Structure formats: structure tokens, C-alpha cells
Amino acid sequence: MLDIKFLRENPEIVKQNIKNKFQDEKLPLVDKVIELDASARKAQQEADNLRASRKKISKEIGALMAQGKKEEAEAKKEEVNKNAARLEELSIQEKEFQEKVKEIMMVIPNIIDPSVPIGKDDSENVEIEKFGEPVVPNFEIPYHTAIMEKFNGIDIDAAGKVAGNGFYYLIGDIARLHSAIISYARDFMIDKGFTYCIPPFMIRSNVVTGVMSFAEMDSMMYKIEGEDLYLIGTSEHSMIGKFIDTIVEEKELPKTLTSYSPCFRKEKGAHGIEERGVYRIHQFEKQEMIVVCKPEESPFWFENLWKNTVALFRSLDIPVRTLECCSGDLADLKVKSIDVEAWSPRQKKYFEVGSCSNLGDAQARRLQIRVRKEDGSKYFAHTLNNTVVAPPRMLIAFLENNLMEDGNVRIPEVLRPYMGGKEFLGQ
RNA sequence: GGAGAGAUAUCGAAGUGGUCAUAACGAGGCGGUCUUGAAAACCGUUUGCCCACCCGGGCACGUGGGUUCGAAUCCCACUCUCUCCGCCA
Numbered sequence: 001m002l003d004i005k006f007l008r009e010n011p012e013i014v015k016q017n018i019k020n021k022f023q024d025e026k027l028p029l030v031d032k033v034i035e036l037d038a039s040a041r042k043a044q045q046e047a048d049n050l051r052a053s054r055k056k057i058s059k060e061i062g063a064l065m066a067q068g069k070k071e072e073a074e075a076k077k078e079e080v081n082k083n084a085a086r087l088e089e090l091s092i093q094e095k096e097f098q099e100k101v102k103e104i105m106m107v108i109p110n111i112i113d114p115s116v117p118i119g120k121d122d123s124e125n126v127e128i129e130k131f132g133e134p135v136v137p138n139f140e141i142p143y144h145t146a147i148m149e150k151f152n153g154i155d156i157d158a159a160g161k162v163a164g165n166g167f168y169y170l171i172g173d174i175a176r177l178h179s180a181i182i183s184y185a186r187d188f189m190i191d192k193g194f195t196y197c198i199p200p201f202m203i204r205s206n207v208v209t210g211v212m213s214f215a216e217m218d219s220m221m222y223k224i225e226g227e228d229l230y231l232i233g234t235s236e237h238s239m240i241g242k243f244i245d246t247i248v249e250e251k252e253l254p255k256t257l258t259s260y261s262p263c264f265r266k267e268k269g270a271h272g273i274e275e276r277g278v279y280r281i282h283q284f285e286k287q288e289m290i291v292v293c294k295p296e297e298s299p300f301w302f303e304n305l306w307k308n309t310v311a312l313f314r315s316l317d318i319p320v321r322t323l324e325c326c327s328g329d330l331a332d333l334k335v336k337s338i339d340v341e342a343w344s345p346r347q348k349k350y351f352e353v354g355s356c357s358n359l360g361d362a363q364a365r366r367l368q369i370r371v372r373k374e375d376g377s378k379y380f381a382h383t384l385n386n387t388v389v390a391p392p393r394m395l396i397a398f399l400e401n402n403l404m405e406d407g408n409v410r411i412p413e414v415l416r417p418y419m420g421g422k423e424f425l426g427q
Numbered sequence: 428g429g430a431g432a433g434a435u436a437u438c439g440a441a442g443u444g445g446u447c448a449u450a451a452c453g454a455g456g457c458g459g460u461c462u463u464g465a466a467a468a469c470c471g472u473u474u475g476c477c478c479a480c481c482c483g484g485g486c487a488c489g490u491g492g493g494u495u496c497g498a499a500u501c502c503c504a505c506u507c508u509c510u511c512c513g514c515c516a
Binding site: 041044045047048049051052054055057058059060061062063065066073074076077078079080081084098228247368378 | 444445446475476477478479483484485486495496497506
């Protein structure tokens, strides 16, 4: 969410930004919100004046009553009543205008970073850098579910009967591998100086609307029936929500946290054939990292965050690349975002395993996360988030890249302590 | 799930319809006086948000409504915390 004052003073920047994101249908909203904001302020001014006068007269009534001057008090009451209707009307107007302003401000996209490539959709995202050699072995790599089945590691059919499409049972060494990766990722981030945290897996609606755009909310979030609670789509939601309505001392920044949670997503929309198995599912687990920092430090943390993910995948011998989100593919709250993609030797292409985002002050403004400087002045913090690792999708990359010709799957050295010392799956 | 108690500033806490609401009182923080320095003592200062160029004004006592000329105070709903009971990993 933008600052209304910024929008008022820079409508052209806001409009150009909307054009850059190919959301031209939102262009009229800019002028409309300026108009509504002016009306809201006008109503507030007049209402405030009436309130001031009411306050003053009420005090006088109090004084008169104390002196027992009942008739004079009654006369004063009449005076207040004269303006009561107008004040009531203005109060309603003030509220209505302010609500409309907020409603529109919630859908006007955040100003993207100047470095973000302009493009319409995900087809125009830009590869930034490759890490590791994307090897295509001279033997055939089976579909990931087939590799898992070879180790009796997955039961999709049973999951279908129990919970429906988009769920899975992981079994035996595959399940253990899943947990091992999460544990390894947790320790990896702790070693980087991040603080480990296990957050709530459900959050209230006010937190939901604070951390994501309406479009994301609709396509992602499961609501608990009869409660004001949603299952989190990522621990970023509860981790950023943790700071709702807080004023953090500047010297306490940055807050660097790594959190674990299951994630639940509706995944509304069409799924392609390559999304069989555990690629796109309603439930997965994720080790996440989030940062709350000073505005001038958010570019630094952005670089720091995605590099952690790259380092983690490289330590597991998985080739990755970074792909920058173009303007049209960038969610409305985000200033800049890059995906980390892992190499699939079976598909001979990279696929998304993580996403690193700088939200600027958008989440902080919605959630009122403020920072107090030494001199007492305050400003909104910047927030960032990034995937450390999210299995079981990550297992696809893991299994394909560590599969050997004899059908065994090699366990990289760093992971062995979490797998009972095994060097191979099924050993 | 049931019963009870509670929510006021950085913390503790008073106020139960007006002239004690920026909010008593106590503690803490900050600045100062005194001191070789410190402590003590004393003096001063210390919430957030909105509108306004300024002057200034408004709102907020968990949250949202209501009653009233006027609400921290009365009424309704909700949230959270604590205690006890029940249930449970």
C-alpha cells in the first residue's frame, strides 16, 4: 500500500507504475482516490470543528449544572442539538470517504524498483545468473513420483481418497529425507545468524489483508469455517504479522528470522500435465526467512536473502538459476522479486523452488510496523521474505539431480547426519 | 466447553457521568542542580494517530456499536489475559 500523501503529490509516478505493470484498468483509480481523499479531509475538518464546539459547550453545561443553573444549561443543550444532525451526517461521510480511499489504496500497486524489467507476464521474466552446471545425464530420469515409488516413498492414491487431489503421503526414507532437508535448512539459516521461530499456522483476517493483495488472498487462502481464521499459505504471513501494531527501536534492527511451517494453498487456476505428483499441491512444508529492516538496508538484505537459498541448493549439488520477476508478474505489494529455480535434468529446464521478495514499506504500512529513531521520529520499516527450501517440491529437484544410473539416489554429505549416516537412499 | 476476575501511558496503579484525562500517585527513562566523580536528594521532562503552511483543532482508556448536551465511567457485542472446573497431545 502506498502512502496517500505520496500519491497525492506524485500522481504521474503512480500512473506510470500502473502502466508498467500492465494494469491500465486501474488508471482511473488514481484521480478518483485523490478526489475521495480531498472529500474525506474536507468532511473531517468540518466535523472536527463541530466536535470542538460541542466539547466546549458540554464543558460549560457541566459548569452550569454544578452551579445549579438548570435553565441556562438547558439552553446550552439546545445549542449543541442544533449542530447534532450536521455532525452526524459529516461523521458518516467522513467514515465512508475514508473507507473508500482505503479500499482503493489497497489495490493500487506498490511502486516497483527501477531495476525491475518491464514485461507483461511470467514469459518475460529475465534470467539473471546460473549457479552450477545443468547436467543432463546419459540415462533416462523417471518422473519424480516414479523415483519415489521405487523406494515405496509415496502414496498419492490413498491421499486422494483421504483428502483429495493435491495431497500426498510420503513414506519411509522419502518422508525422512523430507524432514532431513527441513532440519538441514533450519540449521543452515541458524548458522547464517537468523533466529529460528515456529509461528502460528492460522492467522486472522486483518493479518491476511495486511500481508497480501486481494488477488493473492482469493487464490491462496483457506478459511476456517465459522471462525475468523485462515490457514497460512507461508510462514511469512504469521512472521510479518508478528510485528503488527508495533514500534521497533531502530537499534534493534534488522530482525532476521527463519521460520518453519506447513503451508496451505488453494492453488486456484489451471494446472498443467507437468504438475502431477508433488509439484503443485495444497499442503507443503517450508523453511522461510524474513527480514524487517531500515529502508536503506532492504536492497542489501534482498541480495543476502536469495544468495542463502542459492548456497543451500549448491550445498546439495543442485544446479540453480535466478530469474527476475518482470513488472507484470510482480504481485501488487512487491517492490522487487526474484525466483530461485532448480535444474530439472528430466525436463531439461529450470523450475521454481523459491521466491525472494522486497515488499518495501507496503506490508509495514498496512500492519503499522514502525521504527523509532534515536531522535524519537518514526517511519515504516521495510519487510522482505524468501524461501529457504520448500519440500516436497524441492524433493523433485533433489531426486532428479542426485539419481545415479544404477537407480540409487546419492545423499550429499551435508545431509547424511540427518539421514542416519546413509550415503544412499534405501541403503 | 462451563464459572469467575480483569484490560487505563514504558511498567505498576487511581479514577465508576462534567470543573483530576495527557490522565492522580509510585517506579523507570531522559535533561538539569548539587558533587572531585557517583549515589542520594531536589527541579524539570517523558503516548500514539488524523487534519492544518502556520495558528490551532480532533480522535484514542482492549475493539466495535449504543445511551447522553457530555462516557474510562452506563448498556450491548466481540477480542485477549488470569484463576478454577471439564476435555485433551
